[in-house]
Amino acid sequence: MPGRLLVLSNGHGEDLIALRVLQALHGRRPELEIAVMPLVGEGGAFAAAEAAGVLRRVGPRRHLPSGGFSNQSLRGLLADLWAGVLTLSWRQWRLVRRWGRRGDPVLAVGDLLPLLLAWGSGAPYGFIGTPKSDYTWASGPGSAGLAALYHRCKGSEWDPWEWALMAVRRCRLVAMRDRLTARGLRRHGVQALAPGNPMMDGLRAEVLPEELSSCRRLLLLGGSRMPEALGNLRRLLEALALLQEQDPLLVLAPCGSRPAPEEWAPLLGGLGFEPAAAPPSLRAAAAWRRGPVLLAVGPGRFAAWAGCAEIGLAAAGTATEQLVGLGVPALSLPGPGPQFKLGFAQRQSRLLGGSVEVCRTAEALAMRLALLLHDPPQRDALGRIGRRRMGAAGGSEALARLLEQRLLEPAAGQAG
Structure with a gap:
């Protein structure tokens, strides 16, 4: 029998991690039927793989106002309740229960919600724990307080x-993002592994075009959740306007499906940018200029552009972690949320060992940016910290191999 696998993922970053692992698993087991149920949002990250026949999306899907961060504010929780999150979760629970009756395995990617659903399926399951790391409380900068x-x-x-859910006998695989976190779980009887971080797979920087090598280069990351992303981008660009820099400045702004290129126009026009011609080698969708600053917008260009930057200006989750994992330090500017608030940014900074620095104000960001642009040794030191915290590429293939050995092959043996 070819076998089946149901994958539960609860967020945009989790979707990207799951996608990389499933692409590696498809390369090893092309006959495997992979069904993916995004628990938050539409699961747009899986669209291309679905079109290519690698997987199929199943189950009810709905965009939630909080973007999956209802646990960070009462307002977000109330908005999600009004939008029908309880009905959505009940329908998802029923689908998982139906799947489990056949005994086909389940893979949970994320935190408690997918883990709980996988346990409730009654079937064998695996868990890839993506958002939590012991680095956030065991190291600086700053203090995590209570x-x-x-x-x-x-x-x-x-x-x-x-x-308890990870230690259940039916849980055949527990994988964490780093060795420190896995070691902490093993002290509590959970056989946790840290085979590698899939977030660093598939990031191959393109060679910077020669005509742009003399520019100072920044990467702009506002996140993917709308409308928060536009507010994040506005605040970062307003801070950039305070920078006293005479050299040509190239701002690379990769994005996903949102904000779409047409959604940038009102934002940039209101900040004094004017449409400009982008160098053909950048393969940008649009470009805008304000004084010495050239800003290029590129849907799907993160992997190509991230490694070209000297510094990141960030108000994002997964993309910021990937950026510093490539050795590019970043400055963040928290906002009203629902995701990228001060607490989230501080936790991210501790997770990444200070390779992303939290700035409380636009003025502080502009001042710190000016210092870093003219301090290559400091940039290099921060970049080395980021690389160590995120780890090397290759995690997707290692996880695919473990899934095959621990989850798929035992399930096939039981079915036989």
Whole structure:
């Protein structure tokens, strides 16, 4: 029998991680039927793979106002409730239960919600824990306050009810993003592994065009959740306007499906940018100029552009982690959320060892940016920290191999 696998993923970053692992798994087991159920949003990251026949999306899908961050604010929780999140979750639960009755395995990617659903399926399951790391409380910069004390008492950022779900006999694989976190879980009886970080796979920087090598180069990341992303971009660009820099400045702005290129025009026009011609070698969708600053917008160009930057200006989650993992330090500017608020940004900075620095104001960001642009040794030092925290590429293939050995082959043996 070819076999089947249901994958549960609860967020945009989790979707990207799941996609990389599933592409590697498809290369090893092309006959495997892979069904993916995005628990948050539409799962747009899977669209191309679905069109190519690698997988299929199943189950109910709905865009939630909080973008999956209802746990960070009462307003976000109330908005999600009004949008029907309880009905959505109930329908997703029923589908997982139906799947589990056949005994086909389930893979959960994310945190408690997909893990709980996978356990509730009654089938064998695996878990890739993406958002939590013990680095966020075990190291600086800054202090995690009461949260650090709570996690230190437990010895893990994961909670006891999550350990219990990971230690169930039906849970055949638990994979964490780093060795420190996996070691903390093993102290609580969870056989956790850290085979590699899929977030660093598939990032192959293109060679910077020669005509742009004399420019100072920044990467602009506002996130993918609308309308928050536009607000993040506005604040970052307003901070950039305070920079006293006479050299030509190239701002590379890769994006996903949102904000779409046409959604940039009102934002940039309101900030004094004018349409400009982009160098053909950049393969940008549009370009805008304001004084010495040339800003290029490129849908789907993150992997190609990230490694070309000297510094990132960031208000994003997964993309920021990938950027510093390539050795590019970043400056962040928290906003009103729902995702990229001060607490989120500080936690991200601790996770990444300070390779992304939190700036409280636009003036502080502009001042720090000016210093970093003229301090290559400091940029290099921060870049080395980012690389160490994120790890090397190759995690997707390692996880695919483990899934095949621990989840798929035992399930096939039981079916036989």
